[in-house]
Amino acid sequence: MADNHRDDALIVFTPSGKRGRFPLGTPVLQAARALGVDIDSVCGGRAICGRCQVVPSIGDFAKHGITSKAEHLGPVTQVEVRYDEKRGLKAGRRLSCQTLIQGDCVIDVPPESQVHKQVVRKRAEVRDIKLDPVTRLYYIVVEEPDMHQPSSDLERVYDALRSQWGIEQVTCDLDIMRALQVALRKGEWRITVAIHHRMAGKVPRIVALWPGFHDRAFGMAVDVGSTTIAAHLCDLATGEIKASAGLMNPQIRFGEDLMSRVSYVMMNPGGDKEMTAAVREALNQLAREVAKEAQVEINEILEVVLVGNPVMHHLMLGIDPTELGGAPFALATGLAVTRPAREFDLELNNGAYVYVLPCIAGHVGADTAGVVLSESPHLSNEIMLVVDVGTNAEIVLGNKDRLLACSSPTGPAFEGAQISCGQRAAPGAIERIRINPETLEPRFKVIGCDKWSDEPGFEDEIASTGVTGICGSGIIEVIAEMYLAGIINQDGMFDGSFAERSPRVVQTGRTFTYVIREGEPLISITQNDVRAIQLAKAALYAGVQLLMDKLELKSVDTIRLAGAFGSHIDVKYAMILGLIPDCDLKHVHSAGNAAGTGARIALLNTAGRDEIEQVVRRIEKIETAVEPMFQQHFVEAMAIPHKTASFPNLSTEVTLPQTKEIFAVNADGSEGRQRRRRRG
């Protein structure tokens, strides 16, 4: 098929399969661009950035109908040799900007040379992130001033962006105008500009510049929780996480939970400003930490994406959250916000921008929007239930056709608060527990120790921390196991007769207590503890049931449990207790810190921002406080398990994706027993 007499040649790019004929002598990068092949470049074809590397494929390509020969590309240039010496070029690779077409050729664009490369997520059941950040770098060569054609430096920068990158209309801030002349002269009329492509009105904006060539740009995705703040620093060119860090939210000194912080503002005029300053300082501290860890200059951070619950959202934005403290729980704004980072007092690149995801409703915040973006129920054909359990539980239910959201007032029991021996997940906390249904003896695992409590050497290993309490996942398990062992009944009441069977069940006044571990501190579960968990789980389930009613559903196809609690609980026990509705356990997944992942998607993918803004707009917001059925569902869901539950799959082996723990449900025979009880 090769035609030696033609003065053009057929070029096929893989993996896209895009093909076209080009005059001999055309640089491969230029051909790729003409065909819309996705090849990266910061330097605009000047052999500086090395992002446009390609691999010529040599051989007969019957399916493409061409014979690709090495000599069909121009010889390796001096420029490429110098690039190889300076920055290294893998064998077989060429810089597409320097490689001239001399005949038919098949050219492969490796993933790392693609602008829109996929950032692979670790979880199998979710989609990957397509890299397409809002802020990108452009190296330009600017015309020098000419008194015969007077024009300003900025106009010549705009001209360069137009002619060298096809960017037609641009704006910039005063700071850029101020820095421009020195940078142009220092860089000898070569500069790199960072352009933010997602401004209101769609006019791209120059947000940063460097003299000469600069190809490092980073962004930070932050999940601002009421308790902890977690940040990831990402390379905007690769999508890689370069560093991560977490902090306690310093607002804790104003109140442990959200409502006590809102109360603080109500009682202390200006208190919101103190809390805004505190959270912003924490963001600055995190930025410094991740930048240091990743060896990144703080002014190379050009983007920040923030998620948080509505109160955190308002405080980050500097908005008084008082209105969120009482009905009708009106958000000041639920819309996504794109504003300069300096307006948030963030000390990053002076042109850095913050993007805050939209809030869904007064109780369903930008963190839940992040969860939605991460788990994508809006793209699902099947009915997906997404639950993010914290102090409240945010619940999203639906599929690509319809999506509902609400927040359910679970209270902090699932986090170990309001439980007599409850504590946060930390070394010394019981996180797993099994109760022998015959002897009522417990065995348990403690955070920070690999052994179960009945294994030899356990006491030695925990000597340093001791056993200090029970964290959320442990509480779920112990209540479920107490139920499976018959210590408590469906109504959550202790069976007093068990006090005669075992010293583990102790009468205390008019109620009973189950003792897990004697000593100091005494670890036990009281009737009040059981009641607290019942209330919490009833609230959660009632919220889920409310949304299921709206969609007229009896069951859901798939469940995603987000947040720290969702990552650590054993879904089997969640189902035994009746936290979640009927669903094949194979399709119940922990989503990890899905809110943070959503923030990272919005950081790396422009379309992700459009997507979540559109999705949030069409989510139907349900306020449980005004739904008469919520109370009824709540009352009904107090029982263990909830009265409508069935357990279709509790006998199968299930995998918790995050913890990779595999457990067989029937290991201790509990499944049979539990079935018996349901029938009875």
Place this chain on the structure above:
Amino acid sequence: MADNHRDDALIVFTPSGKRGRFPLGTPVLQAARALGVDIDSVCGGRAICGRCQVVPSIGDFAKHGITSKAEHLGPVTQVEVRYDEKRGLKAGRRLSCQTLIQGDCVIDVPPESQVHKQVVRKRAEVRDIKLDPVTRLYYIVVEEPDMHQPSSDLERVYDALRSQWGIEQVTCDLDIMRALQVALRKGEWRITVAIHHRMAGKVPRIVALWPGFHDRAFGMAVDVGSTTIAAHLCDLATGEIKASAGLMNPQIRFGEDLMSRVSYVMMNPGGDKEMTAAVREALNQLAREVAKEAQVEINEILEVVLVGNPVMHHLMLGIDPTELGGAPFALATGLAVTRPAREFDLELNNGAYVYVLPCIAGHVGADTAGVVLSESPHLSNEIMLVVDVGTNAEIVLGNKDRLLACSSPTGPAFEGAQISCGQRAAPGAIERIRINPETLEPRFKVIGCDKWSDEPGFEDEIASTGVTGICGSGIIEVIAEMYLAGIINQDGMFDGSFAERSPRVVQTGRTFTYVIREGEPLISITQNDVRAIQLAKAALYAGVQLLMDKLELKSVDTIRLAGAFGSHIDVKYAMILGLIPDCDLKHVHSAGNAAGTGARIALLNTAGRDEIEQVVRRIEKIETAVEPMFQQHFVEAMAIPHKTASFPNLSTEVTLPQTKEIFAVNADGSEGRQRRRRRG
């Protein structure tokens, strides 16, 4: 033509003549809007603002084909009665939002009820300003939050703007989000928002808000000169100037003229920041002054428009002007700038915006852009020469087809600097002078005194100030009169023989001096003074000639002299001296502070901003320093009058529009003499 059986009626609006049929019961305002009739309203038809007043025209209107009867409009409503009691309603006027159509009617919209009213300029030869400010007020009634339909307060504000004003897409800053909830509750869900309609990307932005109804909005137009800063406060609803104030530019302490200020920056790192702070503080001071004078709250100022020469432009923006101090005189940016006033450290409404007009070139600034917008050579069919004389002369020449601009280095002689007895225009300065060609005796007028020096009582009237020097217009006249009297020749050299004719001509060393007034101080004109004016006028004329060459012109149709100098000089003498080219004196006008007027147009008229940005882009920028012909023209223009000049109209009576002084050229016979000399 009236048809009593129809259930609709014909309505004709005057003066627009727009007409249409509407169902009986339609409010007149609604009918007007449906027809696109220009009727103002801030309250959106709620009988609060009173801006929508109309005058029903009663009678037979044959030309419109209808009979308009009083009873064809619904009776005056209680709402109108209340409005009349509270705010007053002129007899015969109705609030169009409350007046219902009951039959055919002719309705007049008086000028003050039109949104786009004309702001009448005082000068006859220029166009009026169409009122259409960038920032407008909108009163809205916002839905209260509803837990059954949760949405954020901001989203409901956007909904109200959409449904009540048809404004589809809006954004706002964090500050608005912060202030919104309190304002909504204080105003009981009624607020007034100010919207800026000219953001990059065309998405309107809420920049300010008030609880309840608010209908006051002001803007400030400022001409930032190197010597003085002049501000006008305008009512954005009427276009009226409510107050004016001026200040010396405090940067003078860093250097009298522009180049010495640029030198200060070069010698003192950070000196630009000092000067930026100084000019911004002056702007704040002016804002406080005009606000106080007009009894306006400082936070009712929502807009500022700034003009200034390139160095002032850069310093106002906080840009180091060093590059403007030497070739190639590269502007950092020449583009128009729209940025929040707080970025300029201006203490106005927190959401106020600054608009800075574009610069034309490194020596032709935003002030000249203002002059162009005011004088509109780009709309002229005839060839117009616009000259703004300051320390340099900015020259614009052309018509609607082609426009050229340059700056000519006249130096400050025209402002009285570099002249032995020169001074700024201030009481005590000689501003007019005549020399008797026979006796060589002068008679003159002094600023602050109505009498000529040879009139009785002159000495008494000037006793308080004395005669302190000669200002720019006086210098032009004295040199021209000296030439007409023969004291100096065409080359500007003193004729030594005159020393024998009169004691007014005195030999001083190898040169001569013309003594205007003996005493302390001695007021006289030296050979060096004549030379300084020759250099200045030659520079000006050479610049004009250069542009005339480019357009292949021998004369121009009309001349506008802008700036203080242009307002005060007698154009006849300007022509005698050869400052300006051939032109019918009837068509030579003073443009007053045209730069400031241009700023005012940009303040009041959105389209004016688009217009000047487009015009500046197409102006051909000429840099005199690289034009070989400039030197030649300069040398040739040293003679008095310039060698190519003719004086076609010096015998007619001419009127200086600004000063309204009428003078006959031939009053002292000088015209005949001058003609003789030209022939000789």
